[in-house]
Amino acid sequence: MQGMGEQGEACPFEFNFDPTTFKVGDMVSYRVSGGLDGFPFVGTLAEVHDDYVMIAPGDPTQPDAVYRATRESRPLVDETEIQ
Template sequence: MLGMGEGGCPFEFNTDPATFKVGDAVSYRVTGSLAGMPFAGVLLEVHDDHVVLTSDEQDPVSRMRATRESRPLVREEDVC
């Protein structure tokens, strides 16, 4: 992934689920065939037990429910 070598990651992610807020950038994971690949998204909603995020802020349909943990987990079947 571009920018992931020397010099670190070009993104700053919130990895503290206790401080998640709408608009935070997060690194998330996906189950199934996409497991192990890193994804970046933005939080649209923050709830006590889950979050809703998007990988494309310009696409209003791109919404995925995920677990509320340091790297939220999205079920493969929920990927938009």
């Protein structure tokens, strides 16, 4: 996200990168394994558990979609979670 706009332009999103403080409703930058590896995605934490999180990607074509991800600074979603 950084460096994608004009010089000095701030990222329009505020992410929580601290997994110890994750709470429902936090916006996170997450990754997807496999063919989408390396692309940044934005989602909202729908559930927070001790060792994983559930991320709502906010896709208007799939409003009920929720992906299981690792609980780390940039959660990782397994590509098999994506329909």
